[in-house]
Every structure is written in C-alpha cells, then in structure tokens.
Amino acid sequence: MKQIFTLTLAFLCISVLTAQEASENLKTIIQEIDDHKAYDREEFPLGLYTEKYYKEESEFAEKQLEQLQDIKTDSLSETEQISLEMLKFKLQETVDRYKYEAYLNPLLSDSGFHLSLAYQVRDLNNYNQVKEYLNKLNAIPTYVDQHLVLLREGLQKGNTQPRIIFEGYESTYNDQILEDPKESYFYEPFENLPKTLSEVQKDSVLKAAEEAIGNNVIPQFKRIKTFFETEYLPNTRTSLGVSEIPNGREYYQNRLDYYTTLDLTAEEIHQIGLEEVARINSEMKKIIAEVEFEGSFEEFIHFLRTDEQFYAKTGEELLMEARDIAKRIDAKLPAYFKTLPRKPYGVAKVPDAIAPKYTTGRYIGASNETQPGYYWVNTYNLSNRPLYVLPSLTAHEAVPGHHLQNALNAELGDSIPKFRRNMYLSAYGEGWGLYSEFLAEDMGIYTTPYELFGKLTYEQWRACRLVIDTGIHAMGWSREEAVAYFEKNTALSMHNINTEVDRYISWPGQAVSYKIGEIKIRELRKKAEETLGADFDIRDFHEVILEQGVVTLPILEERVEKYIEEQSNKE
Numbered sequence: 001m002k003q004i005f006t007l008t009l010a011f012l013c014i015s016v017l018t019a020q021e022a023s024e025n026l027k028t029i030i031q032e033i034d035d036h037k038a039y040d041r042e043e044f045p046l047g048l049y050t051e052k053y054y055k056e057e058s059e060f061a062e063k064q065l066e067q068l069q070d071i072k073t074d075s076l077s078e079t080e081q082i083s084l085e086m087l088k089f090k091l092q093e094t095v096d097r098y099k100y101e102a103y104l105n106p107l108l109s110d111s112g113f114h115l116s117l118a119y120q121v122r123d124l125n126n127y128n129q130v131k132e133y134l135n136k137l138n139a140i141p142t143y144v145d146q147h148l149v150l151l152r153e154g155l156q157k158g159n160t161q162p163r164i165i166f167e168g169y170e171s172t173y174n175d176q177i178l179e180d181p182k183e184s185y186f187y188e189p190f191e192n193l194p195k196t197l198s199e200v201q202k203d204s205v206l207k208a209a210e211e212a213i214g215n216n217v218i219p220q221f222k223r224i225k226t227f228f229e230t231e232y233l234p235n236t237r238t239s240l241g242v243s244e245i246p247n248g249r250e251y252y253q254n255r256l257d258y259y260t261t262l263d264l265t266a267e268e269i270h271q272i273g274l275e276e277v278a279r280i281n282s283e284m285k286k287i288i289a290e291v292e293f294e295g296s297f298e299e300f301i302h303f304l305r306t307d308e309q310f311y312a313k314t315g316e317e318l319l320m321e322a323r324d325i326a327k328r329i330d331a332k333l334p335a336y337f338k339t340l341p342r343k344p345y346g347v348a349k350v351p352d353a354i355a356p357k358y359t360t361g362r363y364i365g366a367s368n369e370t371q372p373g374y375y376w377v378n379t380y381n382l383s384n385r386p387l388y389v390l391p392s393l394t395a396h397e398a399v400p401g402h403h404l405q406n407a408l409n410a411e412l413g414d415s416i417p418k419f420r421r422n423m424y425l426s427a428y429g430e431g432w433g434l435y436s437e438f439l440a441e442d443m444g445i446y447t448t449p450y451e452l453f454g455k456l457t458y459e460q461w462r463a464c465r466l467v468i469d470t471g472i473h474a475m476g477w478s479r480e481e482a483v484a485y486f487e488k489n490t491a492l493s494m495h496n497i498n499t500e501v502d503r504y505i506s507w508p509g510q511a512v513s514y515k516i517g518e519i520k521i522r523e524l525r526k527k528a529e530e531t532l533g534a535d536f537d538i539r540d541f542h543e544v545i546l547e548q549g550v551v552t553l554p555i556l557e558e559r560v561e562k563y564i565e566e567q568s569n570k571e
Contacts, residue, residue: 255509273466315379431517
C-alpha cells in the first residue's frame with residue numbers, strides 16, 4: 001500500500017511539474033513576442049513597410065510557431081489554452097501575409113496607406129503628444145517612399161487592385177494638395193494646443209507645424225498624385241476577382257479561413273448567403289404589409305430611397321439623431337451586461353478629407369489613455385444616408401457593438417496577455433457588431449416599422465455580402481452583377497451599394513466575416529435559451545461571450561457549450 005501511495009504521489013508531482021513547465025514555456029514565448037522589436041519606433045514613427053521587414057517578421061513567426069507545437073495543451077488553464085490557440089492564429093497570419101505577398105497591395109477602395117495617415121489626426125493633450133505628432137508628420141516622406149516601392153513591385157508581379165475600384169479615387173489625394181498649410185486637415189490639431197504650453201512653446205510648435213505640412217505633407221500628396229495617375233492606375237489589372245492574380249484561388253481560400261476562423265469553402269458560404277437572403281426577404285415583406293404600402297417590393301425600396309421624410313436636411317441633424325440613439329442605448333446596457341467598459345466614446349462626423357470614398361459609419365478606437373473611442377457618422381452626400389438605418393448603424397458601431405466590445409477587450413485584466421488585449425478578428429468583432437443590431441431589437445431601440453425594416457436591410461446587406469464576395473472572387477461575377485444583386489435585395493442607396501461593392505472587390509473575404517460571426521453567436525444564444533429555459537440569463541450569456549476578449553468562433557462555441565453544461569448541472 002505504501003509503495004502504491006509513493007508511486008501515486010510521484011505521479012502527481014510529475015503532473016504538476018509538467019503543467020507548470022507548459023505554463024512557463026507559454027509565458028516565456030509570449031514574453032519573447034511582446035519584447036520583440038521589429039524596428040526602431042523612434043526612427044520609423046509611422047511604422048516600417050519593406051519587403052525585408054515582412055520577410056523577417058514571417059521568419060520570426062515561424063520560429064515561434066515551432067516552439068508552440070511542443071506545449072501540451074491539456075496541462076494548461078482555460079485562459080492559457082485560449083492564449084495558445086490565439087497566438088498560433090496570429091502568428092500564422094503573419095506567415096501567410098508574407099507567403100501570399102499581401103503587403104504588396106496596401107490599398108483598398110475606401111482606404112489605403114495615404115488615407116491611413118488621417119487616423120494620426122487626434123486632439124493633442126500634452127507637449128509629448130505634440131512632439132510625437134510633429135515627428136509623424138516629418139516621417140511621411142519615408143513612409144511614402146516605402147509604400148511606393150511595394151506598389152511598384154506589385155505592378156511588376158500582377159498583384160494589384162482592379163482598376164475599376166479607383167473611380168473617383170483622386171479625391172483621396174487631391175483634397176490634401178493645398179497652397180496654405182494652415183488649411184490642411186493635418187493642421188487641425190494645432191488649432192487647439194494644450195493650455196500647459198507656454199507662449200514661446202506655442203509659437204515654436206505652430207512654426208514647426210507649418211514647416212512640417214508645407215515641406216513634408218503637401219509635397220508628398222503631390223507625389224502620390226503623380227504616381228497614381230501616371231504610373232499606377234493606368235497599369236492596374238482589368239480583371240475583377242482576386243482569383244485572377246498569381247496564386248489567387250489559394251489566397252482567397254486562405255482569406256476565407258482567416259476572416260471566418262472556420263473551415264468553409266467559397267461554395268458553402270455562397271449557399272449560406274442565398275438561404276439567409278431568402279429568409280430575410282420574407283421578413284421584409286411582412287413589414288411592407290404592416291405599413292400597408294400599395295406596390296411591389298421594388299416600389300417600396302424606391303419609396304425608401306427617395307422620400308424626403310427619411311433623410312436629414314443637414315449633417316448636424318444626422319449627427320444629433322445618431323447621438324440621441326446612442327444615449328438611448330446607453331441607458332439600456334445595464335439590463336443586458338454585467339460588465340461595462342470604463343472608456344467613454346464620442347459621436348463625430350467622418351473627416352471631410354476622406355468622406356467621399358468612406359463607408360456610412362465606423363468605430364475608431366482610442367489611441368491612448370487620454371482619448372475616447374469615436375463613432376464616426378458619414379455626413380457626406382446626405383441624400384444617401386437614410387435615417388431609418390441609423391439605429392442599426394449606431395448599435396453596430398457604438399454600443400452595444402464595437403465600442404463596448406473593443407473597450408472591454410482593451411480593459412481585460414493582467415491574466416490576459418497583452419497581445420490578446422490588442423487583437424482583433426473580424427468573425428468575432430464584426431459578428432458581435434451585427435449581433436448587436438439584433439440585440440437592439442430586444443432593447444426596444446427600433447421605434448417604427450421603417451427602422452425595423454432598416455435593421456432588416458442592414459442584415460440583408462451582410463447576407464448579400466456572402467453571395468457577392470464569393471461570387472466576385474470565386475465564381476467570376478462581374479461588378480454589374482454584384483450591384484444588381486444588391487439593388488434587388490436591399491434598401492441601400494445606390495451610393496452605398498457602389499461603395500460597398502468596390503470594398504468587397506478590394507478586400508477579398510473580409511466582408512463575409514460579419515454574417516458568419518453573427519450566425520454563430522445567434523446560434524449559440526438560441527441553444528443556450530432552449531437548453532436552459534427559465535434559467536437562461538442574458539447578462540450571463542453576454543459575459544461568457546465577452547469576458548475572454550477576442551477569440552475564434554470554435555473557441556467561442558467551446559466556451560458557450562461549457563457554460564451551458566455548467567448551468568445545466570447546477571442543483
């Protein structure tokens with residue numbers, strides 16, 4: 001008996017040591033990644049964008065992946081297991097982006113390397129932030145140099161965006177070519193300098209600002225204009241789908257795997273989309289009958305697109321409506337969530353400099369501790385910004401959507417590694433955003449049948465994405481087919497339809513993440529509700545979805561299954 005006890009004790013000790021070893025090995029690798037400095041941030045304040053950089057990062061990621069394979073997952077805690085899987089996912093993406101040379105194509109229809117500079121424009125709250133911003137402005141020539149090298153290599157290899165998405169693209173650089181630096185969008189932060197600065201400091205800063213914009217910002221946008229119009233745009237590819245570029249079909253499947261975090265083929269996603277479109281269409285027809293509209297579905301859509309009652313007269317009116325909806329949702333949050341973020345958010349218009357090619361709205365996270373998150377509303381072209389979709393947009397981009405999820409993720413405790421607190425996956429994040437539109441109905445945010453129709457047309461918008469994205473990139477659809485499919489099945493304005501189709505063309509796979517993620521979250525909620533019955537608590541469910549931060553959909557499903565089992569076994 002004594003011998004058996006001794007052997008058992010020895011086995012337990014070995015098991016404990018094995019578990020500790022696995023945990024320590026994981027922590028060591030995570031720390032190594034956290035400490036990894038790919039470049040000198042003082043030398044390159046806007047980042048480093050060279051083929052050598054992407055190659056070295058890929059090699060570093062491969063090395064870390066090899067080390068992670070040796071860690072026994074069954075000896076780790078739940079949080080550690082999630083960290084391990086999320087780290088593998090993150091590192092594999094670094095490897096894949098280099099493998100498929102995605103870095104050669106730093107442009108989208110509504111954004112790009114030069115448009116990304118607009119995100120650097122923030123309020124300046126202290127002298128250090130002022131100096132950092134000036135350094136970034138002065139780093140723009142190097143930043144542009146690096147990206148032009150990549151774009152030229154992309155041209156040589158046939159890895160470019162389709163020419164068709166660049167209609168109207170001149171606005172992305174022409175608006176920044178000005179005679180007076182003080183008229184530049186990049187000068188705006190200097191108009192309200194921190195009061196802590198002395199008059200001497202203010203004078204010095206304002207002089208430096210004019211010089212930085214006059215010498216390093218405006219000339220670079222002139223250079224970008226010349227490059228695009230004489231060198232790049234005339235030589236971009238005329239084909240549409242990403243399958244047409246070298247290794248394009250393999251790359252598209254890789255993008256679907258990444259953006260959905262699942263193992264779904266383009267054909268499977270396309271079919272899911274067709275089924276969702278049919279289901280949502282039937283729901284839309286019920287509302288048309290409810291408002292007693294006399295006419296066809298197409299005529300009702302035309303009515304929504306053209307009747308003045310559905311549109312704001314001024315940009316400020318649109319913003320006021322968005323703020324009102326946001327505050328109404330704020331008041332509902334405690335009934336649905338146990339944990340709310342400390343970080344506040346503001347509602348502001350999309351900057352004029354980027355508005356023409358920009359989406360209807362977007363969430364912009366805080367860049368530091370002194371700044372809020374922002375829900376951006378596009379006030380450009382008001383005749384294409386219907387009010388009946390504003391509740392859905394607000395729920396998605398602000399709360400309970402992106403701001404709530406992103407801020408909570410950033411505020412996760414120290415038990416969650418830093419890389420996870422800064423991580424974002426579309427299937428989870430955009431799936432949550434679309435689920436938030438569904439949740440807003442539970443909250444009573446939609447006050448008219450037209451707003452409910454707006455919620456459905458937004459859901460239909462995301463369902464159509466499954467069909468259109470796969471249609472374009474895997475099934476040879478033309479841009480005209482994509483636009484016609486949107487026009488037939490949604491109440492989106494034609495401006496938004498054209499903007500969206502161009503976005504899907506330029507960003508293969510990303511658009512399908514919204515609906516795939518939302519379907520999974522709603523599926524898990526339905527299962528929890530049906531299994532637990534009266535014991536189901538919506539606040540508990542949302543806690544399970546959010547408390548570990550960004551995760552893949554398989555990890556999310558595993559967590560909800562565990563929650564259901566634990567709740568079912570309670571006496």
